[in-house]
Amino acid sequence: MRKNSRLEKPVNATITAVGMYTPDKILDNKYFESILDTSDEWITSRTGIKERRILENGGTSVMATKAMEDLIKTYNVNPEEIDAIIVATITPDMFFPSTSCLVQDNIGAKNAWAFDMAAACSGFLFALQTGASLIESGAYKKVAVIGADKMSSIVDYTDRNTCLLFGDGAAAVLLEGTEDLEYGLIDTKLYSDGAGRKSLYMKAGGSATPPTHETIDQRLHYVYQDGKAVFKVAVKGMADVAVEVMERNGLTSEDVAYLVPHQANLRIIDATAKRMGLTDDKVCKNIQKYGNTTAATIPLCIVEYFKEGKIKKGDNLILAAFGGGFTWGGAYIKWSLD
Ligand code: COA
Numbered sequence: 001m002r003k004n005s006r007l008e009k010p011v012n013a014t015i016t017a018v019g020m021y022t023p024d025k026i027l028d029n030k031y032f033e034s035i036l037d038t039s040d041e042w043i044t045s046r047t048g049i050k051e052r053r054i055l056e057n058g059g060t061s062v063m064a065t066k067a068m069e070d071l072i073k074t075y076n077v078n079p080e081e082i083d084a085i086i087v088a089t090i091t092p093d094m095f096f097p098s099t100s101c102l103v104q105d106n107i108g109a110k111n112a113w114a115f116d117m118a119a120a121c122s123g124f125l126f127a128l129q130t131g132a133s134l135i136e137s138g139a140y141k142k143v144a145v146i147g148a149d150k151m152s153s154i155v156d157y158t159d160r161n162t163c164l165l166f167g168d169g170a171a172a173v174l175l176e177g178t179e180d181l182e183y184g185l186i187d188t189k190l191y192s193d194g195a196g197r198k199s200l201y202m203k204a205g206g207s208a209t210p211p212t213h214e215t216i217d218q219r220l221h222y223v224y225q226d227g228k229a230v231f232k233v234a235v236k237g238m239a240d241v242a243v244e245v246m247e248r249n250g251l252t253s254e255d256v257a258y259l260v261p262h263q264a265n266l267r268i269i270d271a272t273a274k275r276m277g278l279t280d281d282k283v284c285k286n287i288q289k290y291g292n293t294t295a296a297t298i299p300l301c302i303v304e305y306f307k308e309g310k311i312k313k314g315d316n317l318i319l320a321a322f323g324g325g326f327t328w329g330g331a332y333i334k335w336s337l338d
Contacts, residue, residue, distance in 0.1 A: 007138025011177030013131065014184030014336045019071025020171040020303040021063050022290060023055040029164070036160040043164055048266025052167025052291035054152045059093030061102035063170035063296075064148035068107050071144075071172050079107045082174070083140040085114040086131050088123030088295035090324070091150045092116055103146065112144070120200075121262050121323025122190070123147060123295030125331055128319075129188045131175045138177075146172040147295035154202060156222035165264070166223070167291035171299030183336035189245055189329055196233065196326030199226045234322040235268050239275035242320040245330035246276060253277035257315035257335075258305065262322060263287035263297040272320060284310075294323070306337065313338050 028051045029040035043049055055063060064087055072079060087100040100114035119126040124147035131143040148170035155163045178184050204220035205211050215221065242259065246252075259278055261269045266287055273283045284301040293300060298319055305311045315335040322328040 009179050010181065011136060011138070011179055012181050012184030012186070013135035013143075013175045014178045015173045015333070016176045016337060017071045017075035017077055017174035018172065018303045018306060018337070019067045019069070019074060020169075020300055021066035021070060022053045022169045022300070023063065025054040025056055026051050027054055027167075032160075032164045035157065036164070038160050038164065046267075047165060048269070048287045049164065049291045050288045053169055055150050055168040059099070059153070060089050060091050060148045060150045060170070061093045061099045061106065063150065063168065064089075064099060064103045064146045064172070065106040067146060067148065067170040067172040068103060068144060071174060072107065075174070077174060079109040080111050082109045082112045082142050082144050084131070084134055085109060085112050085144045085146070086117055086127045087114070087146045087148055088117045088119065088127040089148050090118050090120050090123065090294060091153055099148070100146075109144075119323070119327045120325055121264060121292070121294050121297070122321040122325070122327035122329050123323075124298045125188065125319060125321050125329045126190060126327065128185065128331060129190060132185045135175050135177045141176060143175045144172055145175060146170060147297070147299040149294035149296050151223070151292070151294055154221070154223055156219055159222065161227055162223050162225050165292050167293050169290055169293040169296040169300050171296055171303045173299060173302070178336060183334045185331060185333055187245060187249055187332040189241055189248070191237070191241065191328050193326045199229045200224070200324040200326070231265065231268070233326065234264065235271050237326070237328040238262065238268060238320045238322040239272045241328055241330040242272050242276055242318055245318055245320075245332050249332050251316060251318075251332070255316050256282060256318055258282055258284050258311060258317050260284045260298055260301050260317055260319045262320065263290065263301065264292045264322070268322070276318070311335055
């Protein structure tokens, strides 16, 4: 047995506290009509987005910290009892140190080790699986998993193909072990396919193409997306994995309380729900308010729906995401928080 394992009975990782933060500044579709050749009608009908939030000062760690502060205050969590912090993000404050280290310091989690995880829009699912493994191993008792992105820092506000799709936000969950194996994170199925890298990426700024005057002039430090190509694979990838997770856990559409989908495009969300046989009232959506907040979308949806009293103890949730990499995946959670 591993030296730092304290496990006597098997446990599932389950969410025992939640928190969220979205910045106050709103960019609505009218704003984009004023700066680009676009319309509220086009944006709404093609994406479902009406507004997005923008962080004016500071980096992603500001929002991740505020989401954790909300969690700590609401659930009276002692930050010194947190063993590990994972921040899923593709917009870290800086290359290093990690954003999670900044959060660790900001909230006074002086006994936690902290690291970032980059899996774009699937980041929260990848981090959730990683955090759950730390709990299930018995080595750690309390792991914070945060999805946070300041997409406004990497989108080109002169490119109508991308800029209006994204927004900023953060949400956090605390994972702990439960010996009641009916509850918590029951299953995940995660995928990566790097062959998709040319359809959705940032062309410069990393170690392969460090920043130069030319790369800046050519606006290569922004999100590039071949929207049509990504749409095709996203719609299939997200629906396939959501159905796969349902089937391998013997769940019918009746059994599912909510689909919690990544919020990139309302048409992708609706297609996924249709493949799962779910009615619209069983689909968590916040794309109209926040756009695509990348790693934050799924936890923001969960936390908002829970805070509004819609997600209840015992509910079966299916999470599904698709994003840059490509990365995609699904998860099955039986909700245990009252
Ligand atoms: N306003 C008005 N017209 C626009 C526009 C805008 N903001 N952006 C594009 N158009 C135009 C295009 O130029 C094109 O015109 P054309 O037919 O004359 O060439 C037309 O609208 C259709 O463009 P297209 O790219 O085919 O639109 P779309 O229906 O595919 O929608 C996205 C574009 C980006 C919304 C959609 O492709 C999408 O959501 N892709 C997947 C996103 C995703 O899941 N990403 C993964 C996670 S980040």
